[in-house]
Amino acid sequence: MKKICFFLALTFSPLLLQAQDRITGKLFATRSEVIAQNGMAATSHPLATQVAIDILQKGGNAIDAAIAANAALGLMEPTGNGIGGDIFAIVWDAETKQLYGLNGSGRSPKSLSLAYFKENGYEKIPSHGPLPVSVPGTVDGWFALHERFGSMEMEEVLEPAIEYAEEGFPVTELIAYYWGRSADFMDKYPNFKEVYMPGGEAPETGEIFKNPQLANTLRTIARGGRDAFYEGDIARTIADFIQEQGGFLSYEDLASHTSEWVEPISANYRGYDVWELPPNGQGTAALQILNILEGYDFDTIPFGSTMHVHLFTEAKKLAFEDRAKFYADPDFVDIPLEELISEEYAAERRELIDLNRAANSYDAGKLEQGNTIYLTVADEAGNMVSLIQSNYRGMGSGMVPPGLGFMLQDRGELFSLEEGHANVFEPGKRPFHTIIPAFITKDGSPWISFGLMGGAMQPQGHAQIVMNLVDFDMGLQEAGDAPRIHHEGSSEPTGYKMTDGGILQLETGFPYETIRELMRLGHDVGFTLGAYGGYQAIMFDEDKGVYYGASESRKDGQAAGY
Structure with a gap:
């Protein structure tokens, strides 16, 4: 009987499999951050x-x-x-x-x-x-x-x-x-x-x-x-x-x-400026997700709870509808970028979220139109690079x-063949792009250079990392090791247009009670392997004069400094 109970405990308590008997930090953290004074690098190899x-x-x-x-x-x-x-x-x-x-x-x-x-x-x-x-x-x-x-x-x-x-x-x-x-x-x-x-x-x-x-x-x-x-x-x-x-x-x-x-674009999330690059990439989606979520009090919404996952998923759906409609090469189409990342627009979109029910779909906003590697390096002089390539x-x-x-x-392949679409194929045009580097500053000073690989997971992952750091008070390594949410919608030929409720894929580590309640809210919950991205990050502690490095436990990554 004891053996059976132990098996069931491991089966239904996946957090125990992540890092048993950890003295400091969250149970799911794989290790402490790397800390060094002179320089730091975090790559996927x-x-x-x-x-x-x-x-x-x-x-x-x-x-x-x-x-x-x-x-x-x-x-x-x-x-x-x-x-x-x-x-x-x-x-x-x-x-x-x-x-x-x-x-x-x-x-x-x-x-x-x-x-x-x-x-x-x-x-x-x-x-x-x-x-x-x-x-x-x-x-x-x-x-x-x-x-x-x-x-x-x-x-x-x-x-x-x-x-x-x-x-x-x-x-x-x-x-x-x-x-x-x-x-x-x-x-x-x-x-x-x-x-x-x-x-x-x-x-x-x-x-x-x-x-x-x-x-x-x-x-x-x-x-x-x-x-x-x-x-x-x-x-x-x-x-x-x-x-x-x-x-x-x-x-x-x-x-x-x-x-x-190009000029990086930003949104302020609870006092932290989160920076992305403008289209033809999808970094704008991460900012839109965060802008929508800033309207909720996560001091009262625990990590991994039903409401945490539900609100994140609905915010993602809203942002990705705009992503499908508006993001393209700005040399060929006027993108309403300022409106997309404005607080007013986020408030308008936030009103569409039902706290008690998952939406099958949302319409894109009505606006006036005008597998990958990630690495980050910091040096002794204070220069920091957030770089992604694929x-x-x-x-x-x-x-x-x-x-x-x-x-x-x-x-x-990511061009649309739909005439009139912002991302329709044209000669000499840059396609909609999935790879995005990110950066966070605080009061005008550098704080964190980070990224998360993996197609449409990237803006979802960026927003989750920021929430883990800011809302859930996680350390740099913990923020990357925490179990992730990946929502995937059905797609057009371009591969990134959500048209129905999609599948909410949850990484190992979310409580069974959360999964059950999400299903009751109407989410189609599924599970997958390898779709949760690969994370690297460097944080600068200005007061102590040191760098913290973190790397992806799901990949072969490593952070090191000297």
Whole structure:
């Protein structure tokens, strides 16, 4: 009988499985924060974190270290990112004491039109192959960041990734899992096996993987700068390959690409300024969720309670309706951004929430229109970088240009084919984007640089992290380890338009009583694996003069400092 009771206790008390007999902090916290004085890095791979720390200790700043870590991650975690993808960043510059935003997303081929998809019977843009390929913005983004804020020569910044690509590195368990799943599908595409399946198989856990093609590409970039990627032989190889496969990306598309410096946008949540980047990304949704939730008193609503989950889910539904309607490339459509993140609009939307019933759907507001990696680094001077980079759909499009050692992204899939939609496909346009970095300031000073990977989970995760820190008084590591809410609606071909009540997916750790009451409110509660994102964060304690680092327990991440 005792054995049966113990089994039932473990089965129905999942919090006990997270961290038993913890002396300090919440039961679900996996460990304490990392604390250091001189510098801190938090990435989704321990070796990439080490690369960032090494760059800092050699005299590089946070921007240099972030680029170096990102380059290493493109090699070590090809299941989520690489130089065939896009990049976004928020930088706190200690000298000017300001935040700067970088939009490094690429544009659609200029020779491809909406008419092409219509005439060929496409109801949506394919998820793989040459048609969803847009210009890869990462390399230009690196050099834009480096030109404005970097301090170390680019050859030295990229050297760790080049060395690992040549000499090899051991593949971690989680990455080996996703790598194998991708190989089962992508081995049919040209050049995939040559680069990603040495010996005919995807690498196993602990196996040493080398990518000499990528090493050569990175060395060319390090010596020749961004032009070596966008205007030289690399660009010609990419363009020729995509057009041979039936796509439209051209040398001219690559040569004309530029990143854009943008003003971060913010909302004040109970005295803390939460910063995101404006569309074409989805960071605005996190701010909208927080603005709606600020109208409720979470001093009286405990974490994990029915009302906590219900209110969050309804706020998410409201924000994501606007996300589906309004978010797009601002160069092609006027976005009512100020209204979307205004307190007045949040109050108006908040009135639609029924405290006693889940809504099947909400209409978008009526306004006047005018798999990914995340990392963060901080240095001794006080510079902080919040950086996110991705190929989309894990490894990307399946398109691996010959001899270059990387895969191109498939972000173009996220365009709509609906005429008149803000995010409808147009030549030379940036698609709606899921990857978003975040930052929090307090009274004009830097507090936390953070992000959370994972498609539509990202704005949901950002809002939950802020609530965990501010409303539920969690520490930096606890805020990431806490069980998460992921609401997923049914979707249009674009993959992000909710049209019904959707499924409320709750991570292990929410009480059975909460789940039962949510079902009574009309929520369709489900469970899933791997859909709750990957979190990294650095907090600056100005009074003590130290950095706190936290990393994702659901991934292979690590925070380290010195």
